[in-house]
Amino acid sequence: MEKALRVIQEITRQGIIKAYAIGGGIAATYYIEPLLTYDLDIFFIPAKEGLDVLTPIYDYAREHGFDIQPESILIEGFPVQFIPAYNDIVREAVEKAATLKYHEVEARVVTAEYLAAIALETGRAKDRERVIRLLEEAEIDRAVLRKILKAFGLSEKFKKLEKRINEE
Amino acid sequence: MKNRAAEEIFRKKRRRRRRLANLPFERKIEIVVELQKMASPIRKDPRHVIWPI
Numbered sequence: 069m070e071k072a073l074r075v076i077q078e079i080t081r082q083g084i085i086k087a088y089a090i091g092g093g094i095a096a097t098y099y100i101e102p103l104l105t106y107d108l109d110i111f112f113i114p115a116k117e118g119l120d121v122l123t124p125i126y127d128y129a130r131e132h133g134f135d136i137q138p139e140s141i142l143i144e145g146f147p148v149q150f151i152p153a154y155n156d157i158v159r160e161a162v163e164k165a166a167t168l169k170y171h172e173v174e175a176r177v178v179t180a181e182y183l184a185a186i187a188l189e190t191g192r193a194k195d196r197e198r199v200i201r202l203l204e205e206a207e208i209d210r211a212v213l214r215k216i217l218k219a220f221g222l223s224e225k226f227k228k229l230e231k232r233i234n235e236e
Numbered sequence: 237m238k239n240r241a242a243e244e245i246f247r248k249k250r251r252r253r254r255r256l257a258n259l260p261f262e263r264k265i266e267i268v269v270e271l272q273k274m275a276s277p278i279r280k281d282p283r284h285v286i287w288p289i
Contacts, residue, residue, distance in 0.1 A: 101256040104272065147285050
């Protein structure tokens, strides 16, 4: 995983992408109980907006001999999935990411508050479960979370989820 | 009326989850790999690679 994180750093340093943050199951695992996951999800802001924002990353991967899979790039056997910031909340989550340390490598990671908000917005059963886990296990700053939810019109959705949790 | 024994089990589960949540990130990644190994005979999918950490 260290090698994969270093490659992502290098892709950013070379300006192939503007910014990145780890999201998905690994970001969740950083804050809560470890989850079964198979990809390292990387949300990124492209260097240039356009239709094919993945091409420069895949070109880099090919040049460096990494195995390209249908959904991910294998960096020394480690599957990395690059996901362009697909809406405003993900974009802001990347811009305001925190820093984690894995052995000697530093990497950007979506904060617990943005992770909860993104999961709430996505809204599948496993995402709702993730919000609940984050609320129970992570050190969530409720004031920050409320601010994010308000900014992205998710306050009502959150109230409904909280109501359901309290009823159970 | 809620069952006290069940409540006690849930309370202990929550405590265990919080303990796991506080593990160092490196240890958590080792646990993810252990989970992948445990799941591989059940969820046979060529896309699911066990991480070489």
